[in-house]
Amino acid sequence: MGTTVTDKPVKAAALSFVPELVYFEPAALDYPKGKQIYEWVQRQGIPFRMTTSHNRITNLPGETELEQYKIAKRTLVVGLRKTLKFDTSKPSAEYAIPIATGCMGHCHYCYLQTTLGAKPYIRVYVNMDDILHAAQGYIDERKPEITRFEAACTSDPVGLEPITGSLKDLIEFMAGQEYGRLRFVTKFHHVDSLLDVKHNGRTRIRFSVNSKYVIKHFEPSTSRFEDRIEAAGKVARAGYPLGFIIAPIIWHEGWQEGYAELIESLAKTLPPEAAGAGLTFELIQHRFTKTAKNVIEKRYPRTKLEMDIEKRKYKWGRWGQGKYVYPDEQANALRMFISERIFEHFPEAVIDYFT
Ligand code: SF4
Numbered sequence: 001m002g003t004t005v006t007d008k009p010v011k012a013a014a015l016s017f018v019p020e021l022v023y024f025e026p027a028a029l030d031y032p033k034g035k036q037i038y039e040w041v042q043r044q045g046i047p048f049r050m051t052t053s054h055n056r057i058t059n060l061p062g063e064t065e066l067e068q069y070k071i072a073k074r075t076l077v078v079g080l081r082k083t084l085k086f087d088t089s090k091p092s093a094e095y096a097i098p099i100a101t102g103c104m105g106h107c108h109y110c111y112l113q114t115t116l117g118a119k120p121y122i123r124v125y126v127n128m129d130d131i132l133h134a135a136q137g138y139i140d141e142r143k144p145e146i147t148r149f150e151a152a153c154t155s156d157p158v159g160l161e162p163i164t165g166s167l168k169d170l171i172e173f174m175a176g177q178e179y180g181r182l183r184f185v186t187k188f189h190h191v192d193s194l195l196d197v198k199h200n201g202r203t204r205i206r207f208s209v210n211s212k213y214v215i216k217h218f219e220p221s222t223s224r225f226e227d228r229i230e231a232a233g234k235v236a237r238a239g240y241p242l243g244f245i246i247a248p249i250i251w252h253e254g255w256q257e258g259y260a261e262l263i264e265s266l267a268k269t270l271p272p273e274a275a276g277a278g279l280t281f282e283l284i285q286h287r288f289t290k291t292a293k294n295v296i297e298k299r300y301p302r303t304k305l306e307m308d309i310e311k312r313k314y315k316w317g318r319w320g321q322g323k324y325v326y327p328d329e330q331a332n333a334l335r336m337f338i339s340e341r342i343f344e345h346f347p348e349a350v351i352d353y354f355t
């Protein structure tokens with residue numbers, strides 16, 4: 001059980017994620033998913049340790065805070081989800097369904113950097129029956145209204161799917177729910193195990209895409225753009241409702257060419273099954289809080305991410321700390337330009353929102 005965690009540079013994630021260190025809560029091994037992950041860890045020869053709680057991992061290796069952060073992003077913690085009260089998840093869904101917390105991606109702008117605070121390691125939950133039972137309760141409570149669950153609020157579950165298989169469980173569960181819908185968004189392409197799952201059209205898979213500039217400078221350790229698009233084609237061919245989230249939309253030099261090229265290359269590469277009616281787009285402009293700016297500057301000191309509050313508009317937050325967004329004129333220019341490109345290439349698509 002000796003650990004050999006190294007401080008490797010961050011690079012693109014073509015292969016599926018393999019953690020360098022795994023922690024198990026002992027109770028996790030009483031569940032089939034916990035056992036399955038345990039056996040996989042042993043087969044892979046990954047160092048592992050036992051822990052009393054997935055919320056108290058205090059002895060991570062690493063000399064400096066930054067080193068510990070990088071190592072935490074490659075550390076998997078397998079435990080039980082105890083809080084079964086789901087958070088709300090507007091505007092894309094009614095509730096966030098918790099199957100994982102934390103992500104191996106290194107997107108500079110990611111809000112998990114602040115929301116996860118001192119716990120950036122990746123937690124996966126193996127008590128699926130409890131989670132599904134709670135979801136059933138939320139669906140029953142709102143019936144005959146449809147209840148939508150977002151599975152990617154606190155993680156990127158597609159990147160973890162080869163290890164956990166939890167999305168497959170959720171998709172199968174939702175296939176049997178007349179009043180329930182599942183959705184998740186990803187920057188990863190590991191969808192193969194989902195292609196023959198019975199989904200009944202009740203799960204919408206969305207891929208997060210962006211201009212080449214944004215992907216190159218701000219999204220290390222995620223799947224390449226081409227791989228995400230190929231995966232989008234695969235899920236569309238498997239009959240899943242498909243969507244794209246363009247987020248965060250960033251005002252960068254050459255942004256018009258960058259976003260025009262993005263929409264054009266989506267139109268060129270997507271198979272006809274993906275590009276027709278039912279395709280959705282969600283548009284989210286870049287935003288940050290003062291706390292996020294401080295954290296990002298510490299963790300990615302050489303980032304090119306522009307976070308100059310003088311150039312931004314302050315938007316009051318419902319729960320205290322407000323966010324910095326683009327001034328109206330810039331936000332409108334981004335919204336108009338990108339919406340026009342979308343309707344030009346995908347006349348049947350729906351833009352769910354711009355925020
Ligand atoms: S892939 Fe998503 S969840 Fe993961 S670091 Fe990037 S933005 Fe955050």
